Amino acid sequence: KAGVTQTPRYLIKTRGQQVTLSCSPISGHRSVSWYQQTPGQGLQFLFEYFSETQRNKGNFPGRFSGRQFSNSRSEMNVSTLELGDSALYLCASHSGRAADTQYFGPGTRLTVL
C-alpha cells in the first residue's frame, strides 16, 4: 500500500498571504487529521475529517480551515498568514474505526517571512 503523501513538502510565504496544503491518505482510509508542530509546543491538533465531514476541531482561529473530498483526499488552508504560522504541518491518515492508528505523511514545512 502506498503511504500518506503530502504536497508541497516545503513552502515559503510572506505575511498576509494564504496557503493551501494537500494530503492523500492511505488507500481505504476515510479519516484524515491535521496537526501543527512547532518546537516546544508539540503536536497541536487542527481538525479531523471523516467521509467529507469535519468530525473534530482543535482550538485554532478561523484562519485555519480544511475540507475533504469524496476520494478522501484532504486540503487545509491558512489565510492571512502570520509569522507564528511557521511550522511543520502534518497530516495523519486513519481508518476512522477500531484501533484507528494514525499514520503520518512526511509533512509540509511552512516558513512565513
Place this chain on the structure above:
Amino acid sequence: GQNIDQPTEMTATEGAIVQINCTYQTSGFNGLFWYQQHAGEAPTFLSYNVLDGLEEKGRFSSFLSRSKGYSYLLLKELQMKDSASYLCAVRALAGNNRKLIWGLGTSLAVNP
C-alpha cells in the same frame, strides 16, 4: 482536565536498555499510542495498548496500567539510530467524539 506527562530529555548508552515513562490524566480512556519521531521527519507508529500489560515488538516493548494512568516504552539493545523523540498519545472518548491527546515527547540521545 486532560494531561499527558513525559520526561523532556533522556540519555542512554549504545547497547543499553532505556525506559521512557508516560503518565496521563484523561476521562474516557480508549487506548495509548507510542510514536517515534526523528529530527525533521514525521512521527512513525511504534505501539498501541488498550488493555493492561506488556506488548512486545522486537527490541521495543510498551506497558500499560490503566488504574495508575501510566505507560512506559522500553527500548532494548539501544542503537545510535534510536536517537529520536518518543511521543506518547492517549485516545479519549467523549460521547461520540474521539480525540488523541499528545504528550510533548521525550528526546532520547543514544551515545556510543
